[in-house]
Amino acid sequence: MTDVAIRTEKLTRHFGNLVAVDAMDLQVTAGQFFGFLGPNGAGKSTTIKMLTGLLAPSSGRVEVLGLDFAAHPVEVKRQIGVVPEGMGLFDRLTGSDYLRFVGRMYGLDQQTTERRAEELLEFMQLADRPKTMIVDYSHGMQKKLALAAAVIHGPRVLFLDEPFEGVDALAAGALKSLLGRMTERGVTIFLTSHVMEIVERLCSHVAIINKGRLVAQGSIEELRAGVPGDAGGKVTLEQIFLSIVGQHGGQRGVEPQVDELSWLT
Amino acid sequence: MADLAGPISLDDQIRLVAGLRWRMLINSLRKKNNVLDLIGMAFVALFASLLIIGPSFAFYFAGRSLVGGGRLPWLAIPFWSIFVFWQLIPIFAAGFGSRFEFRTLLRFPLSPRAFYLIGLAYGLADFPALASICWLLVMTAGTTAASPSLLPIMLVVIALIILLNVTLERLIGSWLERLLATRRSRELFLGIFILLMFSMQFIAPLQRQYVQRNPNPGVFSGLAKYLAPFPPSLSAQVITGAVRHDFVDMAIGLSGLTGFVFLFSALLWQRYVAQYRGEELSESPAPARAAPLRASRPLSGPHVTSTEQFAPGLLPPMVGAMLRKEFSYLIRNGFAFFLLVLPPAQILLFGSQLSGKHRVIAGMALNADLFFPGMMAYTVLIAIGPAYNAFAYEGRGIQTYFTAPLRFADIFAGKNLLSAGVIGFEVALCGVVLGWALGPPSIPTLFVTIFALIFTVTGQLPIANWASLSFPRKLEFGSMRGQRNSGVSVWIMFGAQIVLAGISALVLSTARMSGNPWLPAEGFAFLAAAALGGYFASLQPLSELAEKKKEVLIEELCR
Numbered sequence: 001m002t003d004v005a006i007r008t009e010k011l012t013r014h015f016g017n018l019v020a021v022d023a024m025d026l027q028v029t030a031g032q033f034f035g036f037l038g039p040n041g042a043g044k045s046t047t048i049k050m051l052t053g054l055l056a057p058s059s060g061r062v063e064v065l066g067l068d069f070a071a072h073p074v075e076v077k078r079q080i081g082v083v084p085e086g087m088g089l090f091d092r093l094t095g096s097d098y099l100r101f102v103g104r105m106y107g108l109d110q111q112t113t114e115r116r117a118e119e120l121l122e123f124m125q126l127a128d129r130p131k132t133m134i135v136d137y138s139h140g141m142q143k144k145l146a147l148a149a150a151v152i153h154g155p156r157v158l159f160l161d162e163p164f165e166g167v168d169a170l171a172a173g174a175l176k177s178l179l180g181r182m183t184e185r186g187v188t189i190f191l192t193s194h195v196m197e198i199v200e201r202l203c204s205h206v207a208i209i210n211k212g213r214l215v216a217q218g219s220i221e222e223l224r225a226g227v228p229g230d231a232g233g234k235v236t237l238e239q240i241f242l243s244i245v246g247q248h249g250g251q252r253g254v255e256p257q258v259d260e261l262s263w264l265t
Numbered sequence: 266m267a268d269l270a271g272p273i274s275l276d277d278q279i280r281l282v283a284g285l286r287w288r289m290l291i292n293s294l295r296k297k298n299n300v301l302d303l304i305g306m307a308f309v310a311l312f313a314s315l316l317i318i319g320p321s322f323a324f325y326f327a328g329r330s331l332v333g334g335g336r337l338p339w340l341a342i343p344f345w346s347i348f349v350f351w352q353l354i355p356i357f358a359a360g361f362g363s364r365f366e367f368r369t370l371l372r373f374p375l376s377p378r379a380f381y382l383i384g385l386a387y388g389l390a391d392f393p394a395l396a397s398i399c400w401l402l403v404m405t406a407g408t409t410a411a412s413p414s415l416l417p418i419m420l421v422v423i424a425l426i427i428l429l430n431v432t433l434e435r436l437i438g439s440w441l442e443r444l445l446a447t448r449r450s451r452e453l454f455l456g457i458f459i460l461l462m463f464s465m466q467f468i469a470p471l472q473r474q475y476v477q478r479n480p481n482p483g484v485f486s487g488l489a490k491y492l493a494p495f496p497p498s499l500s501a502q503v504i505t506g507a508v509r510h511d512f513v514d515m516a517i518g519l520s521g522l523t524g525f526v527f528l529f530s531a532l533l534w535q536r537y538v539a540q541y542r543g544e545e546l547s548e549s550p551a552p553a554r555a556a557p558l559r560a561s562r563p564l565s566g567p568h569v570t571s572t573e574q575f576a577p578g579l580l581p582p583m584v585g586a587m588l589r590k591e592f593s594y595l596i597r598n599g600f601a602f603f604l605l606v607l608p609p610a611q612i613l614l615f616g617s618q619l620s621g622k623h624r625v626i627a628g629m630a631l632n633a634d635l636f637f638p639g640m641m642a643y644t645v646l647i648a649i650g651p652a653y654n655a656f657a658y659e660g661r662g663i664q665t666y667f668t669a670p671l672r673f674a675d676i677f678a679g680k681n682l683l684s685a686g687v688i689g690f691e692v693a694l695c696g697v698v699l700g701w702a703l704g705p706p707s708i709p710t711l712f713v714t715i716f717a718l719i720f721t722v723t724g725q726l727p728i729a730n731w732a733s734l735s736f737p738r739k740l741e742f743g744s745m746r747g748q749r750n751s752g753v754s755v756w757i758m759f760g761a762q763i764v765l766a767g768i769s770a771l772v773l774s775t776a777r778m779s780g781n782p783w784l785p786a787e788g789f790a791f792l793a794a795a796a797l798g799g800y801f802a803s804l805q806p807l808s809e810l811a812e813k814k815k816e817v818l819i820e821e822l823c824r
Contacts (some may be wrong), residue, residue: 052668055816073812078670086823088664092597093590104586105669132599149665 004049004066005030005188011060014044020046022212023060024180028190028205029157032064033183036192037241043212045085045161052082064157078107081155083163091135095126095145098134099152106153113152117255120148123178125171139166147175150175151184157188164198165197176202200237201238208244216244275379282383283390289358317396324400332415337505341489343404344426344497348434351430353395355438377541384537388431388438398427408504418507418515421522425522427494431528439536457632473584499751545667582822583671587679594658595683604747605687608644612695637699637706638714642769644695645688645721646762652684652726654750655733657740657823664812665823673811674804681726681800688722709782713773716789721765727803728761734814767791 013021021043049055062069064076083106103113111180121127207217327343401423404557499521506514736751776784
């Protein structure tokens with residue numbers, strides 16, 4: 001088993017004249033709980049789409065578990081799980097239908113699919129509405145189902161785009177514990193979130209992207225050490241984020257200039 | 266503390282809302298940067314203008330001739346026509362999709378009175394209302410031309426009728442909004458509407474069967490007596506009273522109209538006040554109760570299977586899963602299900618009209634050998650349409666196909682298998698219906714039809730798959746408004762069908778010249794085998810194309 005779960009080399013994506021992701025060199029070690037941060041429009045979703053095969057890079061290379069994604073897409077996809085932006089659910093299936101469909105699509109046999117679908121629905125507290133179609137689920141229920149579908153085949157790398165958005169505290173706690181146990185067993189988790197507290201609590205390593213460029217990468221301690229004026233390691237991830245993105249965000253930084261709204265304050 | 270702005274006047278609020286609607290219209294035009302769509306919209310606008318202008322002549326001459334000619338009892342008919350148009354068209358429109366959410370205005374500091382008046386103003390800006398007002402005005406011009414002294418009372422009547430109609434339309438709209446707030450009721454409404462439209466097709470045969478044989482005009486004239494207490498008849502009563510200087514009749518008519526206006530206004534006020542107070546209509550999607558967490562039960566450990574571990578079966582597991590998913594989607598989609606039912610129902614309709622002793626069309630006797638393949642071709646023509654936009658209902662689920670470890674060929678195989686199964690089932694059903702209505706075809710014709718079907722369906726599927734990848738168009742469940750395939754995809758379908766029909770015609774005419782009744786069957790058997798080979802050969806290139814087109818697909822379907 002390779003030590004590196006995800007590696008990108010000069011990964012670039014253009015949309016017309018806009019460079020959404022610019023020559024990104026990213027490296028995630030196997031078994032890490034990895035947080036991927038950036039302000040709105042920084043290129044997080046574009047990156048995660050390229051890492052999961054939903055978007056072709058303009059140039060550069062993606063390697064997952066030692067396999068070149070472009071050369072071995074099916075082999076890579078078999079070993080990864082994804083909760084994409086918008087969740088990717090078929091909304092006219094029931095939760096049970098969907099998990100059974102996804103399980104079979106990932107090559108699980110009928111019996112394993114049935115058993116895991118049942119276990120996951122119970123774990124996600126979705127088993128008590130077996131005939132409800134996904135279109136009638138609440139946002140949080142859809143999110144839990146998307147997570148269940150992402151793990152049903154036991155992936156070795158899990159990509160989660162805002163996984164806790166809209167999930168209630170009770171379920172979020174259980175999910176965090178599940179994801180923690182998965183990383184203990186060697187699963188790599190690549191997560192994007194705007195909630196810094198979640199990333200700080202769950203992730204051992206983070207990368208920060210701003211305007212399509214990777215501006216920082218490392219363990220939270222390493223990033224904390226790089227923040228000027230750190231007093232005794234008490235700097236939060238939010239402060240690290242603002243500090244780093246501010247340095248790379250131009251003259252004014254990224255923090256809104258509250259003084260300009262004097263009529264409101 | 267921020268400075269708060271002063272109160273805004275009702276006039277300004279109405280002006281702002283009118284500006285908002287205008288801006289929304291302009292923005293919607295800006296989005297449709299496709300020239301063809303713009304041309305289409307221009308045609309719609311032209312058609313809408315003709316729809317208003319054409320009947321305007323009729324209403325003008327109706328007003329003038331009925332009053333001038335003294336045929337006053339018939340005056341209720343134009344009022345009823347306008348009333349029915351104004352009230353029914355918005356109801357049909359409500360079932361076909363979402364309209365502007367007028368309730369979203371509630372976030373602004375509006376008084377209940379302003380909310381009510383803006384609601385009415387909205388009603389007046391709709392097409393049916395504008396058309397109806399236009400017709401009422403030309404009708405006023407017509408009656409005034411016949412009798413100038415009628416102008417004041419006619420203006421009073423049309424003012425009352427406009428207020429009454431707009432109030433009633435908003436009231437019905439508000440009740441409908443409440444009724445259609447849940448997805449299930451929307452789909453039920455759509456189903457009822459489709460059945461209603463289809464049932465209307467049977468009016469002509471029923472009328473031929475019963476009414477033309479036993480005419481009873483008294484039934485229709487007696488209806489007017491029962492309609493007399495309702496607003497359109499009351500309007501006619503006022504005008505009739507004015508012509509005859511019967512002030513009691515006029516007073517009764519005006520009182521009745523005013524009474525209806527007050528009644529509908531009170532009911533509408535009640536509904537709007539409920540909305541103003543924050544009435545919640547949407548279905549609650551939250552689970553009834555949270556099941557206890559089963560953290561103690563461990564989930565099965567990580568396990569990756571390979572394709573070699575599939576359980577043996579008739580179909581590869583991925584194709585089987587796809588087929589199962591497609592079938593679930595088909596039976597849960599009211600509109601797709603309707604398309605499924607339509608061909609056999611149409612055949613049944615044609616059959617019921619053409620069966621019996623006098624089976625003729627345009628003077629030519631019907632022949633099962635001619636009609637049978639023709640009707641089968643018609644069935645394929647309708648039933649294969651959805652295959653040209655095979656991903657229409659996937660929505661965000663399309664991403665699953667690109668994140669799962671599979672070849673796109675499996676997706677197409679599952680989808681095409683269901684399409685072919687549905688077409689096969691429909692053709693068999695239509696065959697039974699036609700056999701009952703026209704008698705069975707000859708054996709050579711039966712074989713020709715079967716092989717020709719295999720050829721035309723499998724010949725079209727690779728083209729349909731290519732069109733589905735290249736020109737996808739997202740469609741919504743339980744909705745009819747704007748639910749059409751991409752224009753390019755429609756042209757491709759027509760083109761493919763014309764080519765295949767041309768080949769079929771060539772085979773049939775060659776066989777006819779040879780005089781051998783089995784020759785077309787042999788020709789189509791060869792073509793069917795070639796089409797099947799072509800279909801299987803197309804799957805791999807289509808998988809590669811899917812990879813290239815994934816961004817287009819995801820962007821279009823995840824919107």
